[in-house]
Amino acid sequence: MEIKEILSRCDHTLLAQTATWEDIRAICDDGMKYHTASVCIPPCYVKRAKEYVGDRLAICTVIGFPNGYNTTAAKVFETSDAVDAGADEIDMVINLGALREGNDAYVLDEIKAIKTACRGKLLKVIIETCLLTEDEKIRMCRIVTESGADYIKTSTGFSKGGATREDVKLMREYSGENVKVKAAGGIADLKDAEDFIALGADRLGTSRVVKAVKSLENNK
Numbered sequence: 001m002e003i004k005e006i007l008s009r010c011d012h013t014l015l016a017q018t019a020t021w022e023d024i025r026a027i028c029d030d031g032m033k034y035h036t037a038s039v040c041i042p043p044c045y046v047k048r049a050k051e052y053v054g055d056r057l058a059i060c061t062v063i064g065f066p067n068g069y070n071t072t073a074a075k076v077f078e079t080s081d082a083v084d085a086g087a088d089e090i091d092m093v094i095n096l097g098a099l100r101e102g103n104d105a106y107v108l109d110e111i112k113a114i115k116t117a118c119r120g121k122l123l124k125v126i127i128e129t130c131l132l133t134e135d136e137k138i139r140m141c142r143i144v145t146e147s148g149a150d151y152i153k154t155s156t157g158f159s160k161g162g163a164t165r166e167d168v169k170l171m172r173e174y175s176g177e178n179v180k181v182k183a184a185g186g187i188a189d190l191k192d193a194e195d196f197i198a199l200g201a202d203r204l205g206t207s208r209v210v211k212a213v214k215s216l217e218n219n220k
Contacts, residue, residue, distance in 0.1 A: 004035065010191075012031045013040040014039070018102030030050055030210050037058065038059065039059060047086055060089035060091060063089070063090055064094075068096055075113075076113050080117045092123065093156060104139060112147050115147060123151070137170055141179075145178065152175050154171070157185035168199045180202035182201065185205065
């Protein structure tokens with residue numbers, strides 16, 4: 001697979017708590033230079049980043065991040081605020097406790113409410129696969145399919161594990177045709193990126209792919 005094709009599927013990501021505007025501006029520059037799908041950044045930088053990049057790059061941000069146990073009302077407000085600020089894509093974290101206790105209706109209703117607040121912007125649903133059983137992962141595939149969300153996403157990158165090949169394969173198998181798959185967390189290099197894409201990932205959440213491409217350029 002050509003490097004530019006891999007880059008076009010990457011959400012170039014910086015969600016560190018210590019990220020400064022200079023850090024965010026640098027990944028925006030990278031995103032524009034390498035034509036990544038988006039940059040995924042903290043909500044507090046969305047407005048400034050969108051003003052900086054204009055229509056040259058999609059801005060993605062996170063909602064209910066990283067734990068997901070905010071109230072639905074808080075997540076809806078966060079989403080609306082992010083869209084008002086210029087976000088093109090929203091990555092939300094589900095309420096894991098509700099899922100684990102079998103309250104699938106709550107999880108579904110929350111995703112639908114956030115989808116409405118997106119006002120047509122892309123919605124990706126983070127299910128934090130490393131904390132779920134196989135049955136819970138399959139249930140989430142069905143819930144996301146029913147919700148109308150655009151993507152199901154493996155991980156925040158802030159828990160005990162990230163994307164695995166097995167989880168991406170499962171998510172592609174059990175999600176509806178209307179749902180795309182995003183693998184995030186632990187994508188170390190271009191080989192990992194190719195593997196996840198081959199297994200059905202439409203997007204990759206990572207900072208390392210751009211770094212790998214830069215390294216290749218520097219070694220020429």
